[in-house]
Amino acid sequence: MPQHSAILGTGSYLPRRAVSNQELTDFLAAKGVETSAEWIQTRTGILQRHFAEGDETNTSMATAAAKQALAKAGVDAQSVDLIILATSTPDQIFPSTACGVQAALGAQRAMAFDIQAVCSGFVYALTVADSMIRSGQVRNALVIGSEVFSRLMDWMDRTTCVLFGDGAGAAFLQVSEEPGVLGCELKADGTLGCILNADGRIENGRIVGDPFLRMDGQAVFKQAVSVLGSSAISLFESVDFQLDQLDFLVPHQANVRILHAVARKLKLPESRVVVTVGQHGNTSAASVPLALDLAVSSGLIKKGHNVLLQGVGGGFTWGSVLVRM
Structure with missing residues (x-):
């Protein structure tokens, strides 16, 4: 009998410190950067974001989200066979953040590794976990997305620093006789890497290149709306799924204008689009x-x-995963 994977539990963690638009604009004004709380909300839909404190690391946030997902699924960490953690902001070059989570959970049986596809990372990781479950290599998998983008910001660049926040989310997948993950599609276009990147690196003990996140906002907006709409249509066709069968779209929370544009392209009522960007930013x-x-x-x-579930981000990468909860 063919094996499938299903999501049995989800979890999340947001850092203790919530930063409102007004608090952020006051901070930026002190640096000579002009913006306003109204401008941020109007342009992005963001009302606040969370910034990690000194004792909140990528590993600790990911672990907290993973524990929630396990608890909701009613599964012990000892049963986990696989941990995949999607991040662009690991705690160190190596070992992987996933290995840190494995140690913190006490999930000694689990293989663990990070995956890097920026904002598409979670849908990439979910696709890999689904494939490994369906192939029979693992039975129980934790898929996590965790980021501390506040430590990658240039606070003199208002086009990026008002957009991003920190946090972690997780899903627990288990082998299932009934399909939970109905289909996946991943894509990338490396020729567009220049529109969203952080190209700094460590070389001979020092940072070489620009260590901050840089983005061509208009190019990213255009590409995101185009590829997310096309990806959804392509995936639905590949699994013989009709749009009117879709209950909810959970897209990457980058900008409320992108979310609404994708909904219009798919002729999907906004009531069926999950929008949380106002609470935690990108x-x-x-x-x-x-x-x-x-x-x-x-x-x-x-x-x-x-x-x-849809992600789109630097690389340029994008992808869609259709799930039945």
């Missing part, structure tokens, strides 16, 4: 699992709902 690989957990925890997304 948390890169953490944004999709954060939004999914908030929707599940609030009772908006229920067991049996068909949900489309």
Whole structure:
């Protein structure tokens, strides 16, 4: 009998410190950077974001989100066979943040590794976990997105520093006789790497290149709307799924204008689009699992709902995963 994977539990973690638009604009004004709380909200839909304190690391946030997902699934960490952590902001070059989470959870049986696809990281990681479960290599998998983008910001660049926040989200997947993950599609275009990047690196003990995140906002907006719409249509066709069967879209939470544009392109009512960007800003690989957990925890997304998860980010990467909760 063919094996499938299903999401049995979700979890999330947001750092203790919530920073409102007004607090951020006051901070930027002291540096001579002009913006306003109204400008941020109007242009992005963001009301606040969370910034990690000194004792909040990528590993600690990811671990907290993972513990929630395990608890909701009613599974002990000892049962986990696989931990995949999507991040662009690891705690160190190596070992991987996933190995740190494995140690913190006491999940000694689990293989563990990081995956780097920036804001598409969670859907990339979910696809890998689904493939490994369906192939019979593992039975129980933790998929996590965790980021500390506040430590990658140039606070003199208002086009980026008002957008991003920190956080972590997780999903627990288990082998299932009934399909939970209905289909996946991943894409990339490396020729567009220049529109969203952080190209600094460590070389001979020093930082070489620009260590801050840089973005061509208009180019990213245009590409995101185009590829997310096309990805959804392509995936639905490949699994013989009709749009009217979709209960909710959980897209990467980058900018409310992108979310609304994608909804229009898919002719999807905005009431069926999960929007949480106002609460936590763009948390890169953490944004999709954060939004999914908030929707599940609030009772908006229920067991049996068909949900489309979508990510788009630097690389340029994008992808879609269709799941039945």
